[in-house]
Amino acid sequence: MFCYQCQETTKGIGCTFKGICGKTEDVANLQDLLIYVMKGISLYSIEAKKHGIINKEVDQFIMNGLFATITNVNFDKNVFIERIKRGLELREEIKEQLQKSGVNIEMIIHDAATWTAETVEEFERKAKTVGVLSTENEDIRSLRELITYGLKGMAAYASHAMNLGYEKEELFIFMQKALAATLNDHLSIDDLLDLALETGKYGVDVMALLDEANTSTYGNPEITNVNIGVRNNPAILVSGHDLKDLEQLLEQTNGTGIDVYTHGEMLPAHYYPAFKKYDHFMGNYGNAWWKQQKEFESFNGPILMTTNCLVPPKDSYKDRVYTTGDVGYEGLIHIEEEENGNKDFSQIIEHAKKCPAPIEIETGKIVGGFAHHTVLGLADKIVEAVKSGAIRRFFVMAGCDGRMKSRDYYTEFAKQLPKDTIILTAGCAKYRYNKLDLGDINGIPRVLDAGQCNDSYSLAVIALKLKEVFERNDINELPISYNIAWYEQKAVIVLLALLYLGVKNIHLGPTLPGFLSPNVTKVLVENFGIAPIQTVEEDLKVFLG
Template sequence: MSMFCYQCQETAKGTGCTIKGVCGKTDDVANLQDLLMFVLKGISVYSAKAREKGIENAEVNKFITDSLFTTITNANFDRAVFIKRINEGLKIRAAVKEVCEKAGISLSGTLPECATWFASTEAEFDAKAPLVGVLTTENEDVRSLRELLTYGLKGMAAYTEHAYNLGFEDPALYAFMQRALLATLNDNLSADELVGLVMECGKYGVTAMALLDKANTSSYGNPEITKVNIGVGTKPGILISGHDLKDMEELLKQTEGTGVDVYTHSEMLPANYYPAFKKYSHFVGNYGSSWWKQKEDFETFNGPILFTTNCIVPPPVNAKYRDKVYTTGAAGFSGFKHIANRENGRMKDFSEIIAHAKKCAPPVEIEKGEIIGGFAHAQVFALADKVVDAVKSGAIRKFFVMAGCDGRMKDRNYYTEFAEALPKDTVILTAGCAKYRYNKLPLGDIGGIPRVLDAGQCNDSYSLAVIAMKLKEVFELNDINELPIAYNIAWYEQKAVIVLLALLYLGVRNIHLGPTLPGFLSPNVAKVLVETFGIAGIGTVDEDMKLFLN
C-alpha cells in the first residue's frame, strides 16, 4: 500500500485507492495532500487559541480555505503545488504561534504532533507523508466520522472560496472549519459528539451555500430561464470549465472585441443563465457534456481550455489538446500552464490564453440545438402560482430531486434510465453535473413547465432546498418531508458531501444516494445514517420506481 484515499465515489473497489487514485492522482501527490491536511490541523491548534482571545487572522483563514479546496478530488494533481503549500503552511503556523506567545496565550501542556513537527526538504516531506494519512485513526467508526466531517469541510471550503472571490465572507465559516479540523485530533470525543459535529457541519454548509448564492446573485443577477445554444460559431474559442464565476466574468471582459468566442463546459454551463453574462455577444453557449467526457470534447474543440476549479481528468500522453490546457485558482496539473491569482485588486491576466486561442481553428460542431435551464429559487418563485396549481390539479404528481455529481462508471446509466422511466406527470429538480445524464433527453413539459428544472451548479443545490421550504410554507405543511418530493441523488466528491449534510441539517429525510454509498462510511456509521435519517442506496430502476411512486 503506497497510499490510501477513499474520499470519492469511484474509489477502487469501493474501499480505497492504495496504489494510484482512480481519479489519476499519483501516490506521492495523495500522500502530500495528507501531509498538507496534517499541517492545516497544526495551524488550527494555534489559530483556535488566538480566536478565543479575539484575534482573527485573515492570512490563516484564506490559506486553510484554499488549501482544503486544493485537496478535493480532481482539483490539483501538481506535486510542486503541495510542496509549496506545505512549506508555506509551516511558516504560517510558526507566525500564528508567535502571535499567541506575544498575546500571552498559554501554550502549556502537550501539543499534538501536527503543531510541532517541522521539516524543510522534499525528502523529509515524502518520508513523513505516508505516516499521517487517514489510516492513522485506528478505530474504524471514529475514522469514518472524522473523514465524513473532513470531507464536508472540503466541500464547504470550495463554496467559501468562490464567495470570497466575489467579495463575500463570513468569519463564522472560517472559525468552524478550524474548530472542526482541531476536533479530528481529539481522541476524547465520543461517537455522539462526532455525529453532532457532522450535523453542525451541515448547518455551516447551509450558511456557506447561502453566502455563495448571495454573492453570485448580487454580482450577476438572479438566474433566468434560458435556452442555451449547444452549437458552435465560426470564430476560435476558449472553453471554460469548473465553477468560479469571477473567473468567467474576467475572461468575458478580456476576450471582448478580440475575435475570440467563449464557451462553457460541464459545471460552468449555468453561467449561461446569469443576466450579467448575457450581454456579451461573444459568449456563444455550452460545448460538450459532463466533466468525464472532456477527453473527447477537448479534442474536437480545437481551442484552449481553462480549468477554474476541480474536475480535471489527466490527459493521455498523446492527447492533442494537452498543450492547450490552462489552470487557475485551486486547479493544477503538472505540465499545464497556471494563471496566477489576483493581486492588489487587479483582474487575473488571461492574455496568454487569449493569444493562444487566436492561433486555433474554430470548434468542430458535435451537436446542434438548445438546452433549457435557469430554474434557481428566484425564477421558480416567479412561477410559484403555476407550479402550485399544477400540483393541486394533479398535473404534477411528484418532484424528483436528482441533483449531485456525474461520473464515468457504467452504473451511472441508472440515472438516465430512471429519468426516462419517470411518468410524464413528474418533474426532475436538478443541480450539479448529474444533469448531464438526462438534460438532453426529450422529456417534454407539463403545461409549459419543463420536466427538467435545472437550478445550476452543485452549490445551487441550495436553491432546491429553498424551493422545498417555500413549497412547505405554501402548502401549510408541518414537515418538509410531507411534500411530494423524492430525493434520488448521485454523488462523486466532497462538494456533494457538504450538500448531503446540509440537506440532513434542514430536516430532509429518506434520501437515496448512489450509485454506491460512500466507502468512507463504516458499517456502524452507515447504520446510524440509515436509522436516523433514512439514508438508502439505489436498487434497480424498476424497484426504485415502485418504491418512490408508492
C-alpha cells in the first residue's frame, strides 16, 4: 500500500504498511483499485453523457465510491470488494449502452477501461499495480492526486446534498471528466494545474448546492447557545455531517425518552431552526473526531456515525457503534437506507434504552450559528466596527482538527491574537479554541462559527460581501487572513475552492500535504502565496505586519 492522502500520513511522506488512521493494507489497496475502476467507468461515461445517454446509477456509484475512500470513512474490506465487482459490471453496462446507440468506442483502450477480473485474489493482485505510485513522474502524480482528493471532498458534499434532494448534473460530469483526465498521459503539468483550479470552481458550486439544500430544508442557521453538559436520560450520540440522517433519528426518538447529542462535526446541526423543535435534542457531547475513543466510552449510549471521521473502535464500546451511508467498519452494524430513502433506527433506539445516561465531561455552553445569513444580517455592525477600528482584522481559521500535538499551535494562535481581531471558523478545527473565553467586540463574539467544513462556503460569501461593501477590487485587499488547518480530503476541496476564488497567502498547517511534490509546492507558493505555518509569534508578525 501507499497512501498519503491525509495530513497524518506517516512521516509526512506516506503510509506503507498500515495507516496511522488504522486503514489496513488490503483495504488501502482495494480502495486504490476501486478508484481505478471508477476512472475506467468514467472514460465510457463521459462519452455517454456527450451522447445524451443517462445512467443515474453510474453517477451515484462514482460519487459514493469517492466518498467511501475518504480518510476515516470506510474500513470494511468486503464493502470495497462488492463495489469493485459492481463497478466492473456497471462499466460493461455503460459500454453496452454506448454500443447499442452506435457510438464508436474503439478509441477507449486504456487498461482501466478494459481489464477485468472476478476473484478477490485477482483484485488484490491488480490493486497492487494501480495505486498512487503507478504514476512515475512525481509532479504529475502529485497533481493527479491533488485533483482526486478534491473530487473525494466534492463527492461527500454532493452526497449530502443529494440526500436532501438537491443535485447538479454538472458536478457529476466534472467528477467523471476529471477522474478520466487523471489517466491521460498527454496532459502537462500546466494542464493538470488548470484542472486542479477547475476542481476548485466545482468545489464552490458543490458547497453552494449543499448550502442551498441545508438552508432550504432546515432554515438558515441562527445564533445558538449549545449546551455541552448532559442530563440524566439514556441517549444516542450522532457524529458525521449528514443532516438528513440526524433528522430521521430525531423524528424516530421523539417521545421515546431517549435524548440525542451531537459529536464532532454534527455540532452545527443545533444552529438550524428545524432541529430546535426537538426538546430531546440535548446538546453537543465532547470534541473533535480524534477524541472519540475516550468520549464514546464515557457517553455510555449507542453512537451513529453518518460520515467520517470514524476511528477504529475500542472493544470496550465497539458494540455500541453503528454506521450508515458510506461509512463502514467490519463487525459494526450498518443501517441501510430503504427503497423510499428512509432509515430505520429502531435497533439503535432499543439499544439506547438499555444503556445508562452519559457521564458528564464538561458543562456550559458554546455559541455558533454565524453562517452567511446571520453574519450578513450583522453587516452594518461589522462594517461600523471595522471603520471605527474596533475590528482590526479577521482570521479565517476553518478546516479540520487532528491528533497531532503540533495542532496546539491553533489554540495558542487563537489565544495570542490581539483582542481587536475576529476568528471566522468552520469545520472541526474550531474545537481547538471554541471553548476558550475570547470575549466579544461590541457584542460580536470573537469566534464566529459558521458550521461544518462545507460551511466554509459561508466564509467565502461573507468575504465577497465585504469586498462589495468596502468597494475593493480584490478579495485580498480586505483585512482578512487565512490560517487554515487541514486533515482530510474535504479540506482539499475547500482549499481548491478558496484558490479558485482568488484567495492568496493562505497559511496551511499543521504541515503541508505530503502529496504535494517540491515542484508543485513551488508553484503554489509562487502563484498563490501558500505557506506553511511557523511559530505562533512568527505568524502573528507576518499576518499583522
